[in-house]
Amino acid sequence: MSYSRYRIPRExxxxxxxTEPAEVAETRHEIRIAMALAKAVYDRRTQLGLTRAELADRAGLTQAEVSRIEGSDTVPTLPRLARLAKALDATLDITLDGDGTHAGFTTPQEAV
Structure with missing residues (x-):
């Protein structure tokens, strides 16, 4: 099943x-935020060569919690985001504006 199959009729x-109802648009925006964070966590974890279990141990979370975050099933609280960033040896950068959403990790070497 192709994503474009659904995207084209919507477009x-x-x-x-x-126009979409406001609550549908809001839900779509919230999903985009969760997906951006999920991708950032997954990308950084795989870049470091960590398993979900290893990241969970480093961050003081369970493997299931890491799985739910990477699956965009949940958005963690700010304290948990701080623990994730520390466990991933990076700073979490999140940009939320209008229609654009970005989440990514910056390492101290990249900031220089």
Missing amino acids: RRLAEGF
């Missing part, structure tokens, strides 16, 4: 002037 409706 066609939007081009014809169809």
Whole structure:
């Protein structure tokens, strides 16, 4: 099943002037935020060569919690985000504005 199969009809409706209900748009935005964070955590963990269990041990979380974060099933609290960043030896950068959402980790070497 291809993602484009769903994207194209939606884009066609939007081009014809169809607007999503506000709550649908808000839910879509929240999902994008969770997915951006999930991708950032996964990318940094794999860059370091850590398993989910190893990251969980470093961050004081359970392996299931790390799995839910990487699966964008949950968005952790700020204290947990701080522990994740420390466990991943990086600074977590999150940009939330209008339609754009970005989450990524910056290492001390990259900041220089």
